[in-house]
Amino acid sequence: MAQIRLYVPNMHCAGCVAKIEKAFAAQQAVEALVNLADKQVTVNGNITLDASLAVLASVGFTAQPIVDAKAAAENKRLDDATEYRLRLKQAIAALSLGSLMMLWGLFGGEMMIHTPELQLGWGIMGLVTLGLLVATGGHFYQGMWRALQAKTSNMDTLIVLGTSTAWLYSMGVVIFPSAFPMDTRHVYFEASAMILGLINLGHALELKARGKTSDAVQRLLGLQSTTAIRIGELGDENVDISLLNVGDRLRLRPGDRVALDGVVVEGQSSLDESMLTGEPMPVSKLPGDPLSAGTVNGNGSVIYRVTAMFADTRLANIIALVQQAQTSKLPIGRLADKIAAVFVPSVMLIALLAAAIWYFFGPEPALSHGLVVLTSVLIIACPCALGLATPMSIMVALGRAAQMGVLVKQGEALQTASRVNCVVLDKTGTVTLGKPQVTDIVWSPMIAADEQLSLLGAIASLEQHSEHPLANAIVQYAKVHAAPMPCTANFINYQGKGIAGQVGPDSLLVGNFALMQAFKVVSHTGEMIDSTDAAEFAQQAKTPIYVAKAGLLVATMALADPIKPDAKAAIAALQQRGIRVLLLTGDNPITAQAVAATVGITEVIAGVLPEQKQQHIQQLQQQGYCVAMVGDGINDAPALMSADVGIAMASGTEVAIESAQMTLLSQQLMIIPQLLALSSAAMTNIKQNLFGAFIYNSLGIPVAAGVLYPLTGMLLSPVLAAAAMALSSLTVVTNANRLRRQRL
Numbered sequence: 010m011a012q013i014r015l016y017v018p019n020m021h022c023a024g025c026v027a028k029i030e031k032a033f034a035a036q037q038a039v040e041a042l043v044n045l046a047d048k049q050v051t052v053n054g055n056i057t058l059d060a061s062l063a064v065l066a067s068v069g070f071t072a073q074p075i076v077d078a079k080a081a082a083e084n085k086r087l088d089d090a091t092e093y094r095l096r097l098k099q100a101i102a103a104l105s106l107g108s109l110m111m112l113w114g115l116f117g118g119e120m121m122i123h124t125p126e127l128q129l130g131w132g133i134m135g136l137v138t139l140g141l142l143v144a145t146g147g148h149f150y151q152g153m154w155r156a157l158q159a160k161t162s163n164m165d166t167l168i169v170l171g172t173s174t175a176w177l178y179s180m181g182v183v184i185f186p187s188a189f190p191m192d193t194r195h196v197y198f199e200a201s202a203m204i205l206g207l208i209n210l211g212h213a214l215e216l217k218a219r220g221k222t223s224d225a226v227q228r229l230l231g232l233q234s235t236t237a238i239r240i241g242e243l244g245d246e247n248v249d250i251s252l253l254n255v256g257d258r259l260r261l262r263p264g265d266r267v268a269l270d271g272v273v274v275e276g277q278s279s280l281d282e283s284m285l286t287g288e289p290m291p292v293s294k295l296p297g298d299p300l301s302a303g304t305v306n307g308n309g310s311v312i313y314r315v316t317a318m319f320a321d322t323r324l325a326n327i328i329a330l331v332q333q334a335q336t337s338k339l340p341i342g343r344l345a346d347k348i349a350a351v352f353v354p355s356v357m358l359i360a361l362l363a364a365a366i367w368y369f370f371g372p373e374p375a376l377s378h379g380l381v382v383l384t385s386v387l388i389i390a391c392p393c394a395l396g397l398a399t400p401m402s403i404m405v406a407l408g409r410a411a412q413m414g415v416l417v418k419q420g421e422a423l424q425t426a427s428r429v430n431c432v433v434l435d436k437t438g439t440v441t442l443g444k445p446q447v448t449d450i451v452w453s454p455m456i457a458a459d460e461q462l463s464l465l466g467a468i469a470s471l472e473q474h475s476e477h478p479l480a481n482a483i484v485q486y487a488k489v490h491a492a493p494m495p496c497t498a499n500f501i502n503y504q505g506k507g508i509a510g511q512v513g514p515d516s517l518l519v520g521n522f523a524l525m526q527a528f529k530v531v532s533h534t535g536e537m538i539d540s541t542d543a544a545e546f547a548q549q550a551k552t553p554i555y556v557a558k559a560g561l562l563v564a565t566m567a568l569a570d571p572i573k574p575d576a577k578a579a580i581a582a583l584q585q586r587g588i589r590v591l592l593l594t595g596d597n598p599i600t601a602q603a604v605a606a607t608v609g610i611t612e613v614i615a616g617v618l619p620e621q622k623q624q625h626i627q628q629l630q631q632q633g634y635c636v637a638m639v640g641d642g643i644n645d646a647p648a649l650m651s652a653d654v655g656i657a658m659a660s661g662t663e664v665a666i667e668s669a670q671m672t673l674l675s676q677q678l679m680i681i682p683q684l685l686a687l688s689s690a691a692m693t694n695i696k697q698n699l700f701g702a703f704i705y706n707s708l709g710i711p712v713a714a715g716v717l718y719p720l721t722g723m724l725l726s727p728v729l730a731a732a733a734m735a736l737s738s739l740t741v742v743t744n745a746n747r748l749r750r751q752r753l
Contacts, residue, residue, distance in 0.1 A: 012051060012052070012053050013051070013052040013056070013058055013061050013074065014049060014050070014051050014052075014074070014075040015049065015050045015051075015052065015061060015062070015065070015072040015073065015074055015075060016048060016049055016072060016073050016074075016075055016084070016085065017029070017048050017049070017050055017065065017070050017071070017072045018048055018071070018072075018088060019070055019071060019152060019155070020043075020045065020048050020050075020070060021152070021165070025045070025070070026043045026045050028068045028069075028070075029041055029043055029050060029065065029068065029070065030043060031068075032064050032065070032067060032068045033052060033061075033064055036054070036056060036060075036064065037055070038054045038055050039052065039053070039054035039055065039056045040052070040053045040054055041053075044400065044404075045400045047085070047404070048085070049075065050065070050072065058074055069152075069155030069156045069158060070155070093213050096209045096210070096212045096213035097209075097210070097213045099144070099145035099146075099205070099206075099209040100145075100206050100207070100209040100210035100213060101206075102141065102144065102145055102206075103141055103145045103146075103202045103203070103205045103206030103209060104202075104203065104206035104207070104210065105206075106137065106138070106141055106202045107199045107200075107201075107202030107203035107206050108203070110134065110198060110199035110202065111199045111203065114199070120195055120196055121194050121195055121196075122182050122183060122186045122194040122196065123194070128183055128186060131179075131183050131196050131198070132183045132184070134196075134198055135176070135179060135180045135183055135196075135198055138176060138198040138201055138202055139176065139180075141201075141202055141205070142172060142173075142176060142201060142205065145205045145206070145209060146168070146169070146172060146205045146209075148165075149165045149168045149169050149172075149205075149208075150165070150169055151165075152165030152166075153165040153166045153168075153169045166357070167356060167357070167387045167388065167390060168204070168205075168208060168387075168388065170357070170360075170387050171204060171383075171384045171385075171387035171388040172200075172201045172204050172205055172384075172388075173201075174380060174383055174384050174387075175197040175198075175200045175201045175204070175380070175384050176197075176198065176201045178197060178380045179195075179196040179197045179198050179201075182194050182195070182196055183196065195374075195377055197380070197381075197384075200384065204384075204388055212738075233302070233303065233319065233324065233325075234250060234266045234267070234268040234302070234303075235249060235250060236248060236249055236250065236268070237250055237253060237259050237268035237269070238259060238260040238261075238262070238265075239253065239257055239258070239259055239260075240258040240259065240260055240312065245260055250268050250269060250319060253268070253269060253315055253318070254315065254318075255315050255316060255317065255318065256314060256315060257314070257315045258274065258312055258313070258314055258315075259271065259312070259313055259314075259315060260310070260311075260312055261278070261300075261306050261310065261311045261312070261313060262306065262310055263278075263306060263307065263308045263309065263310060264305070264306060264307075265305075265306050266303060266304070266305050266306070267280070267300045267301060267302050267303060267304045267305075267306070267313075268302060269302050269315045269316075269317060269318065269319060269322055270299070270300065270301055270302050270315070270316050270317040270321070270322040270323055270324075271299070271300045271313035271314050271315045271316050271317075272297065272298070272299055272300065272313060272314050272316055273294050273295060273296050273297065273298050273299075273300060273311050273312070273313050274296060274312050274313060274314050275296065275311060275312040276296075276309060276310050276311035276312060277293070277294060277295050277296070277309055277311065278293075278294055278306055278307050278308065278309025278310065278311050279291035279292060279293050279294065279307040279308075279309065280292050280294055280300065280304045280305060280306055280307060281304060281305040281306075281307065282301065282304045291307055294309075294311065299316075300313050301322070301323045301324065302319065302322040302323065302324040302325070303322075303324040352390070356386065356387065356390040356710070357387070359386060359390075359710060359714065360382070360383050360386035360387045360390075360714075361383070363382045363383070363386055363714040363715065364379040364380070364382050364383035364386075365379070367379040367382050367715060371715075378715070378724060381724045381725075382713065382714055382715050382724060385713035385714075385724070385725045385729075386710055386713040386714055388713075389706075389709040389710065389712075389713045389725070389733055390706060390709065390710050390713075398695065398698035398699045398701075398702045398741055399695050399698070399699070401698070401741060401742055401745035401746075402691055402694045402695045402698060402744075402745045402748065403423065403691070403695070404745075405691075405694075405745050405746060405748040405749055406423060406687060406688070406690075406691035406694075406748050407423065408749075409687060409748060409749060410423075410684065410687060413675075413680055413683060413684065413687075414673060414674040414675035414677075414680060415671055415672070415673055415674070415680060415684050416671065416672045416674065417670070417671050418669075418670050418671065418672075422654055422670035422671055423688050423691055423692075424688070424691075424692060425635070425653050425654050426637065426654045426671075426684065426685055426688035427685070427688040427689045427691070427692040428635040428653075429588065429635050429636070429637045429653065429654055429685055429688075430587065430588055430589065430634055430635055431588065431589040431590075431591070431629055431634035431635065431636045431637070432583055432588055432589070432590050432591075432636075432637045432639065432681065432685075433590075433591045433592075433593045433625070433626060433629070433636060433637070433638045433639070433648070433652070434580075434590065434591070434592055434593065434610070434639050434640075435593060435594060435638075435639060435640035435641060435645050436592055436593075436594035436596055436601060436604055437570060437594065437596065437641075438640075438641040438658060439639050439640055439641055439658055439678075440572060440573065440576050440592065440604060440608060440678070441570040441571060441572050441573065441576075441604065442570060442571050442572075442573060442676070443570060443641070444482075444570065444571075445479050445481075445482040445552075445568045445569065445570050446482050446485075446486070446568065446569065446570075446571055447482055447483060447486035447566055447567070447568055448551060448567050448568065448569045448571075449546075449551070449566070449567035450465075450564055450565070450566050450567075451564065451565040451566075451567075452563070452564050453532070453533045453561070453562055453563045453564060454533055455533045455561070455563070456563050456564065462490065462491075462492050462493075463492070463493060464556075464558075464563065464564070465486075465487050465490065465492040466487055466492035466493040466494045466495065467494075467495060467512040467513065467515060467517060468483060468487070468517065468519055468556055468564075468566075469483055469484045469486070469487030469488070469492060469494050470494040470495055470496070470497050470512050471497050471500070471508060471509075471510045471512055471517055471519055472484050472508070472519065473494070473497070474497060474500045474502075474508070474510070475502065475508050479552065479554065479568050480508075482568055483554070483566065483568075495512055495513050496512075496513075497510050497511065497512050498510065498511040498512075499511045503520065503524055503527075506520045506521055506523050506524035506527065507519050507520015507521055507524040507554075507555075508520060515558050515559070516558065516559055517556065517557070517558055518530065518555075518556070518557040518558075519554060519555070519556050519557075520554065520555060521553070521554070521555065522538075522540050522553070522555065524555070525538055525555045525557060525562070528557065528560065529560070530555070530557040530560055530561070530562055531560065531561060531562065532561075532562050533561065533562070538555070538562050546567045548599060548603055549567075549569070549603055550569055550570075550600045550603035550604045550607070551567040551568060551569040552567070552568045552569065553565055553566070553567055554566040554567075554568060572604060572607055572608060573676060573677070573678055575677055575678055575679045576608045576678050577607070577608045577609055578679060579677075579678035579679040579680075579681055579682055580608050580609050580610060580678075581609055582679065582682035583681065583682050583685075584609070586682060586685065586686070588682075588685070589612070589634065590610055590612070591610065591612040591613070591614060591629075592604065592605045592610045592612070592613045592614070592615075593614045593617065593622055593625060593638075593648070594613075594614070594615050594616075594617070595615075595616065595617055595622075596615055596616070598613070598615040598616055600615075601613050601615035601616075602615070620647060622645065622647065622648040623647035623648045623650075623651050625648075626638055626648045626651045626652050627651055630651075630653070635653045635654075636652045636653050636654070637652060637653065637654040637655075637656055637681075637685070638651075638652035638654070638655050638656065639656045639657075639658070639673075639681060640656075640657065640658070640669075641657060641658035645657075649669045654670055654671065655669035655670050655671070656669055656670075656671045656672070656673060656681065656684075657669035657671070657672045657673070658672075658673050658676070659672050659673060659674045659675075671684070682753075683753045686753040687748075687753055690748060690751050690753065691748060694744060694745060694747065694748055697744055698741045698744055698745065701737070701740060701741065701744075702737065702741065705733075705737045709733060712725050713725045
């Protein structure tokens with residue numbers, strides 16, 4: 010299925026979103042995802058670029074394709090900066106003239122046409138105001154014209170009708186004063202100017218605030234290198250990354266940023282991967298280790314081979330996932346879209362009806378009252394705030410999640426996460442690091458202290474020939490302690506039990522209790538060894554490895570998969586939020602219980618197969634729980650798919666990551682309670698925005714229509730209506746940006 014991404018600069022409100030989605034929905038097997046905050050449209054389906062542009066043009070929108078995400082983001086930033094300065098200048102010009110006219114009236118100046126002198130003076134001001142309407146409101150007229158060509162209406166339609174009605178009425182009074190009753194010969198040029206000034210000011214402030222919402226994506230895009238040092242036949246050359254190919258050898262100097270995903274072939278260094286994973290500690294890289302585009306090299310120098318072009322790199326996938334999630338629709342936002350689709354024509358009808366009622370049944374001057382009502386209703390009802398309520402909060406929340414090291418594939422998952430009241434954790438690689446380490450060595454009394462290091466080296470030398478994960482842990486432990494590793498001869502692997510071999514003059518056995526029994530290994534006292542040590546270690550979630558030399562037990566090594574440092578604190582934080590926490594693992598019950606007891610989990614389900622994990626998730630859902638599953642293995646994939654929210658560890662398998670709706674780039678479990686807190690805060694923020702927007706329009710339109718006139722004797726000024734409309738949009742954007750600083 011083809012995917013086309015488009016930048017639509019003249020998209021402003023929820024009505025625009027509804028029109029675009031409806032236009033693409035009319036095409037067969039085509040879907041459009043609209044990101045109002047970034048003014049982007051992602052088109053999925055069987056449709057060409059030219060056809061997509063034609064669909065947008067049919068409903069009055071111009072667009073340009075996004076080829077390079079980084080270039081597109083930079084172009085949008087420059088466009089927004091240019092538009093911000095323009096709107097600010099337009100606002101200053103309109104407000105300056107409008108304020109002067111308002112002050113004239115407030116300090117006793119005549120706003121009624123009674124004499125030829127006033128007629129001439131206000132005629133000149135009318136022409137000046139007309140020039141101002143063109144200079145500061147031309148973009149609204151262009152937007153309305155595009156909408157009319159598409160046989161539709163939009164926010165610009167309301168603004169143009171409101172300001173034009175005020176100007177046309179005032180100019181009619183100036184040119185033909187005798188055609189109007191004496192007490193209706195009032196001019197409203199200041200209203201037209203002030204309305205445009207306030208709306209432009211609101212747009213300028215909104216642009217400024219809105220720019221902060223996409224900081225996370227901008228930061229990710231900023232990680233993309235534009236050039237790299239390629240090692241060619243003629244030596245090193247600095248080339249644009251677009252000229253690179255898979256398989257090219259690149260040089261990474263100290264302090265450089267990795268240009269494309271690759272594998273180290275020469276050298277070693279430590280890389281800062283914190284911008285992608287959230288992990289503060291540099292990661293050591295040796296030949297054979299993978300490198301991710303966007304990460305920063307430390308003091309070492311390496312040569313690496315390119316394994317993916319930029320579009321296929323981990324960084325590019327992260328950026329795509331974040332942007333994809335920002336365009337996805339949340340159920341809570343669909344109500345606003347449905348209302349916005351019929352909002353503009355409904356408001357126009359209400360405005361005309363209210364004006365007609367005032368003209369035919371209202372007190373004198375009826376014509377003036379009808380004009381004020383018509384203009385005020387059209388202006389105050391602009392659905393900017395309604396259109397921004399959901400996408401602004403989603404964008405900020407997803408941006409903050411990305412900064413935390415969490416990728417959210419679907420915006421809907423964010424809403425579901427806010428309802429989670431049960432978290433199910435896998436053990437290996439989730440609660441634990443997934444990397445076994447030697448934790449204890451109990452030496453036999455017959456082994457002197459000065460012999461222990463050399464014997465450790467001999468054991469590691471033998472283990473180097475084994476492919477078992479525990480063998481690698483022993484070898485790494487010996488390397489850390491600088492134990493000398495001599496040559497090994499006569500290596501034998503006993504499947505499922507252990508290994509044996511000749512290391513120097515010594516014949517060694519290294520394995521489990523069954524191997525020791527098979528070779529009748531005895532302790533230093535001459536008695537057969539028992540499994541007491543094994544039981545004690547198992548209760549501590551440790552695996553015992555026995556070492557025998559010449560038939561005598563010389564050491565017992567304990568290995569364990571270390572529990573993540575923040576696991577206990579993270580689980581306590583979840584429980585404090587009233588969330589039920591379970592450990593669900595295929596490991597044996599004794600080890601699972603030991604791990605659970607260490608981190609504070611009281612409910613353990615152990616020894617289960619992948620399909621049984623899925624069944625347990627479904628049982629919890631049947632009990633009424635909204636379940637989040639956290640895992641990292643292939644065996645977790647069915648459970649991740651079935652859970653209400655699937656959260657995968659990025660260190661896990663690709664299958665698990667693809668099965669989940671969210672991915673933790675960091676190993677830190679504390680991110681999970683923070684993520685759930687963020688989702689709850691985001692939903693609260695969206696509800697606040699929607700409530701404010703709905704209340705604003707629900708109260709604003711009747712007030713503008715004059716329902717308070719019998720009590721107060723006053724009608725809402727179109728100028729105040731414009732100020733209220735601009736303020737409502739700014740309030741929504743400002744409230745959404747609170748999520749960037751909210752404590753979790």
